[in-house]
Amino acid sequence: MTAASLSEKLRKKECSAVEITRSVLEQIEKTEDKIGSFVTVCEEQALKKAEEVDRKIAAGEALSSLAGIPIGVKDNICTKDVLTTCSSKMLYNFVPPYDATVVSRLKQADAVIIGKCNMDEFAMGSSCETSYFKKTKNPWDPAYVPGGSSGGSAACVSAGEAVLSLGSDTGGSIRLPASYCGVVGLKPTYGSVSRYGLVAFASSLDQIGPLGRSVEDVANLYEVICGRDPMDATSAAREYGAFAQKINRSVKGLRIGIPKEYFGDGVEPEIKAAVLESVDRLVKEGAQTVSISLPSTDYALSAYYIISSAEASSNLARFDGVKYGYRAKDFTNLIDMYEKTRSEGFGDEVKRRIMLGTFVLSSGFYDAYYKRAKQMQQKIAQEYAEAFSQCDIILTPTSPSTAFRMGERTDDPLKMYAADICTVTVNIAGLPAISVPCATASNGLPVGMQMIGPKFSEQMLFDAAGCFENICGGFGVAPSVKA
Amino acid sequence: MNYEMTIGLEVHAELNTATKIYCSCKNAFGAEVNSNCCPICTGMPGTLPTLNEKVVEYAVKMGHALNCKINPVSKQDRKNYFYPDLPKAYQISQFDIPLCENGYLDVMVDEKGNTKRIGVTRIHIEEDAGKLLHDESFAGSLVDFNRCGVPLIEIVSEPDMHSSAEAKAYLETIKSILQYIDISDCKMQEGSIRCDINVSVCRPGEPMGTRCEMKNVNTFSGAVRAIEYEAKRQIEVLEAGGEIHQETRRWDDAKGQNFLLRSKEDSHDYRYFPEPDLLTIVIDEEKIQRLKEELPELPNKKLKRYMESYGLPHFDANLLTENPDKAAFFESCVEKENCKTKNISNWLLGDVSRILNEKNLVLADTSLTPEKLTDMIALIEKGTISVTAGKTVLEQIIFSDKTPEQVVEEKGLAQISDTGALSAIVKSILDANPKSIADYKGGKTNVIGFLIGQCMRQSKGQGNPAVLKDLIEKQIKEG
Numbered sequence: 003m004t005a006a007s008l009s010e011k012l013r014k015k016e017c018s019a020v021e022i023t024r025s026v027l028e029q030i031e032k033t034e035d036k037i038g039s040f041v042t043v044c045e046e047q048a049l050k051k052a053e054e055v056d057r058k059i060a061a062g063e064a065l066s067s068l069a070g071i072p073i074g075v076k077d078n079i080c081t082k083d084v085l086t087t088c089s090s091k092m093l094y095n096f097v098p099p100y101d102a103t104v105v106s107r108l109k110q111a112d113a114v115i116i117g118k119c120n121m122d123e124f125a126m127g128s129s130c131e132t133s134y135f136k137k138t139k140n141p142w143d144p145a146y147v148p149g150g151s152s153g154g155s156a157a158c159v160s161a162g163e164a165v166l167s168l169g170s171d172t173g174g175s176i177r178l179p180a181s182y183c184g185v186v187g188l189k190p191t192y193g194s195v196s197r198y199g200l201v202a203f204a205s206s207l208d209q210i211g212p213l214g215r216s217v218e219d220v221a222n223l224y225e226v227i228c229g230r231d232p233m234d235a236t237s238a239a240r241e242y243g244a245f246a247q248k249i250n251r252s253v254k255g256l257r258i259g260i261p262k263e264y265f266g267d268g269v270e271p272e273i274k275a276a277v278l279e280s281v282d283r284l285v286k287e288g289a290q291t292v293s294i295s296l297p298s299t300d301y302a303l304s305a306y307y308i309i310s311s312a313e314a315s316s317n318l319a320r321f322d323g324v325k326y327g328y329r330a331k332d333f334t335n336l337i338d339m340y341e342k343t344r345s346e347g348f349g350d351e352v353k354r355r356i357m358l359g360t361f362v363l364s365s366g367f368y369d370a371y372y373k374r375a376k377q378m379q380q381k382i383a384q385e386y387a388e389a390f391s392q393c394d395i396i397l398t399p400t401s402p403s404t405a406f407r408m409g410e411r412t413d414d415p416l417k418m419y420a421a422d423i424c425t426v427t428v429n430i431a432g433l434p435a436i437s438v439p440c441a442t443a444s445n446g447l448p449v450g451m452q453m454i455g456p457k458f459s460e461q462m463l464f465d466a467a468g469c470f471e472n473i474c475g476g477f478g479v480a481p482s483v484k485a
Numbered sequence: 486m487n488y489e490m491t492i493g494l495e496v497h498a499e500l501n502t503a504t505k506i507y508c509s510c511k512n513a514f515g516a517e518v519n520s521n522c523c524p525i526c527t528g529m530p531g532t533l534p535t536l537n538e539k540v541v542e543y544a545v546k547m548g549h550a551l552n553c554k555i556n557p558v559s560k561q562d563r564k565n566y567f568y569p570d571l572p573k574a575y576q577i578s579q580f581d582i583p584l585c586e587n588g589y590l591d592v593m594v595d596e597k598g599n600t601k602r603i604g605v606t607r608i609h610i611e612e613d614a615g616k617l618l619h620d621e622s623f624a625g626s627l628v629d630f631n632r633c634g635v636p637l638i639e640i641v642s643e644p645d646m647h648s649s650a651e652a653k654a655y656l657e658t659i660k661s662i663l664q665y666i667d668i669s670d671c672k673m674q675e676g677s678i679r680c681d682i683n684v685s686v687c688r689p690g691e692p693m694g695t696r697c698e699m700k701n702v703n704t705f706s707g708a709v710r711a712i713e714y715e716a717k718r719q720i721e722v723l724e725a726g727g728e729i730h731q732e733t734r735r736w737d738d739a740k741g742q743n744f745l746l747r748s749k750e751d752s753h754d755y756r757y758f759p760e761p762d763l764l765t766i767v768i769d770e771e772k773i774q775r776l777k778e779e780l781p782e783l784p785n786k787k788l789k790r791y792m793e794s795y796g797l798p799h800f801d802a803n804l805l806t807e808n809p810d811k812a813a814f815f816e817s818c819v820e821k822e823n824c825k826t827k828n829i830s831n832w833l834l835g836d837v838s839r840i841l842n843e844k845n846l847v848l849a850d851t852s853l854t855p856e857k858l859t860d861m862i863a864l865i866e867k868g869t870i871s872v873t874a875g876k877t878v879l880e881q882i883i884f885s886d887k888t889p890e891q892v893v894e895e896k897g898l899a900q901i902s903d904t905g906a907l908s909a910i911v912k913s914i915l916d917a918n919p920k921s922i923a924d925y926k927g928g929k930t931n932v933i934g935f936l937i938g939q940c941m942r943q944s945k946g947q948g949n950p951a952v953l954k955d956l957i958e959k960q961i962k963e964g
Binding site: 093096100204232340368 | 530531536572754758761764
């Protein structure tokens with residue numbers, strides 16, 4: 003069920019918040035062994051919050067749209083007094099004494115935080131296989147990855163282990179798993195959601211965003227988490243409206259840009275066909291298509307890995323064993339402690355990116371790599387700006403393929419990175435993009451399509467995605483949940 | 486062989502803003518260990534910095550004071566290195582676009598008020614690191630994060646100084662300006678000003694030599710010793726046929742020596758890059774101008790004015806303008822217009838300073854007001870009390886609410902100028918000292934000083950010396 007329908011039932015007193023939370027906890031009990039969405043399940047706190055909501059209902063108090071709704075929170079988003087590990091050995095015992103701003107906002111809205119979602123270690127990965135604790139599986143077929151890095155956030159929603167969830171997206175980490183798990187995922191405009199309390203991977207690209215089973219739910223959650231935060235200097239000072247209520251589900255007159263670079267040979271024919279067929283369905287509803295070009299797309303992945311790794315090398319330097327988290331047992335001096343702690347505490351993918359990032363910032367290499375990548379970033383943003391003079395939104399596949407098999411790409415980082423080819427440019431340009439399920443592939447796995455808009459055009463994305471949702475008659479749920 | 490030394494200085498000054506640079510923790514020295522810190526300044530995962538606007542304003546003021554170009558757009562960068570007192574493993578600083586650039590400072594180099602212009606390369610803002618503590622009861626090191634995030638400005642000079650005296654004058658002027666514009670406590674013992682010193686030597690007329698940098702210099706007198714030591718060390722190396730390698734050395738003031746910290750090959754690669762968590766610093770022209778207008782009269786200008794309009798010697802003007810509180814007190818005294826300016830200076834720099842130094846106090850710690858001090862000086866100038874009695878009065882009024890008149894009254898310090906009362910004293914002293922009279926008559930007129938002293942003693946310090954002198958001369962002549 004969607005959050006909207008559950009909220010309706012709560013208001014009509016057809017069920018209690020405790021019942022909703024219990025049913026989700028039961029689903030976790032049933033499926034968690036197979037799926038592994040969570041690092042931590044917050045049963046006790048969740049029930050306590052649900053009871054509080056029930057008391058408010060009994061007292062006739064006004065309820066927020068998220069009151070009593072069980073929500074999963076990615077494990078790189080700080081939760082006061084609840085383990086926040088980033089799925090890393092480095093933070094295996096880290097309990098923050100503060101809430102991330104988005105978590106405070108959820109709590110204020112009386113949402114029920116049901117658990118902390120598994121992820122690729124420090125959000126570096128596209129498959130959720132680099133977690134120190136467990137590998138999350140795709141609820142549509144446990145032989146497949148759920149996508150990453152917000153794999154747990156997508157899987158828990160898809161598997162009914164949560165109604166909504168928060169992920170973070172640095173290069174596609176919300177949209178890719180949303181697409182692989184057949185749910186809706188929004189990567190908001192950079193600066194629209196506070197990053198305070200999000201353990202940083204790449205500060206200039208990271209953005210927290212919602213995942214859910216319907217466009218309305220995602221819009222609702224976005225509405226609660228977005229907005230200026232004085233604790234985050236990069237959060238935009240502007241007013242945000244009520245998104246969910248305003249979704250008009252219309253694409254009449256909407257100009258949809260189809261960038262040729264996103265429908266090339268790298269994209270599986272079946273995916274291409276499914277996305278283009280979806281475009282046709284939108285055209286029947288009154289949209290027009292425009293052929294556009296984003297010529298620098300080929301360089302985007304390189305620019306992305308340089309910029310994100312450079313920032314990561316600095317952001318992750320604080321994990322040094324001095325104050326919190328993992329510290330190596332036997333060491334002879336300070337340098338030895340640093341080296342052993344970081345060698346033992348980080349996984350291979352994280353180390354790979356720290357080394358890459360350290361290298362590209364080194365004196366003598368900065369101009370050749372980091373500086374050029376930043377120049378490419380400007381070029382890509384410029385190309386998007388030009389494209390948006392011809393069209394209102396841009397539509398692409400979310401990923402060149404459906405979910406891949408567990409273990410299939412773990413030994414080939416470049417092939418793993420290629421899963422992000424359709425999503426990284428959006429982060430580089432700071433734009434909002436939504437991934438919605440658009441078809442089921444021949445392997446039985448969902449296919450996602452991505453709609454990209456200009457900065458702060460989330461409402462337009464909800465409108466278009468909502469229209470498509472209507473055409474589809476809602477989005478399906480994972481077969482394992484149906485059974 | 487003659488050598489010329491060249492010195493460049495990097496001065497770090499802690500700013501006295503109410504809160505830290507990137508969080509709302511109190512910016513205060515001496516608090517209980519790890520009490521002025523929060524998740525942000527201790528770099529906990531997920532936390533973010535937000536810039537304290539006051540820090541920018543303070544730095545811009547210093548920029549104006551040092552005649553810098555203020556960059557309306559500047560940025561902050563990360564300087565990456567591992568150390569336990571740096572909890573984020575990077576320091577937020579400014580790399581290629583600092584707030585202020587291309588300034589200069591005119592430094593007084595002699596007693597005539599001649600100045601020398603020292604170039605100021607740049608002023609940038611950055612955060613301070615924590616402190617490592619070593620406790621015998623614990624095998625490892627402990628970290629105090631209170632100082633993490635304390636705002637600093639770094640003032641980088643051009644290599645324009647050629648003696649330790651010039652360097653000291655530059656440092657003292659910088660300190661004085663910081664105090665005048667009230668942006669730093671300038672407490673050396675609390676480490677609120679620290680400097681790194683670059684020294685090189687060369688033969689006159691030859692290009693500048695290779696420089697070495699000295700860290701850990703915490704006092705100005707230490708800076709002088711460190712410069713002299715380093716120049717001597719370099720000259721000895723060169724004289725022995727060796728060459729100077731660019732390196733960083735640590736000054737140990739207690740030992741009076743420096744030690745190799747790292748050579749150029751081992752120097753850190755700080756991997757500077759733009760701080761993505763903070764926005765570009767943009768200051769509008771109007772604000773830049775307003776901050777300029779807010780600057781008070783700076784010490785150099787004040788010193789010149791004291792010499793020109795008050796006719797004070799350089800020595801007096803220099804000491805009076807040393808810090809803004811002393812100068813303000815002096816000027817308030819002058820405004821009373823009830824005594825001579827030079828006398829005010831003499832008393833302030835003389836007995837007042839002596840008392841303050843003895844008790845390690847500043848003017849603000851005392852009850853002395855410009856009114857009380859000038860009233861006291863006026864009493865002397867009018868002849869109501871003697872200079873000696875003035876000292877007694879000062880001792881009383883400086884630590885109490887009493888006025889000079891009250892002290893004179895209570896202690897009976899008023900001078901006796903009445904010739905009738907003093908004649909008897911003079912007569913008794915002359916009767917007791919016939920030899921002095923003979924000496925005086927024989928031409929040794931300077932014995933009069935001794936005779937006045939004797940009379941003063943007998944009058945318990947109250948006799949008016951001028952009146953006594955007249956009486957003595959008269960009685961000797963008549964006798």
